[in-house]
Amino acid sequence: MTGEPVTDSNEDSADKASGLAPSRQVIDDKLRGILCDVLGLDADHVETFDADTGLFGHLPELDSMAVAGLLTEMEDRLEIIIEDDDVDGEMLETYGGLLAFAEAKIVAG
16 A cells, blocks of 8 residues: 555455455545435545544544444444443543544454
8 A cells, every 4th residue: 555545445345355354544534424324514624634624522423322333334334343341431522532432342353
């Protein structure tokens, strides 16, 4: 992989076939899509999220009921298993925390 932005979803399939974890950009893109779909957020707004962007407690759309839907969708789209013990306030506090959590789960496979 080159580290360039991914615009072709075939790269994700190629990663799976080769046994490599998806690139950080692929994970980031999927996570942003999940936030848009589950929380009904505008894609342009989610595109502005950086590592310090507050999530739980900052986005009214992300309440305790929405957390379950978010985690379920992350499991489905990122092909990970999230155990109850994995979930804490820190992982949901910021976009960077959620992205780091997703990356770690994917790498741990």
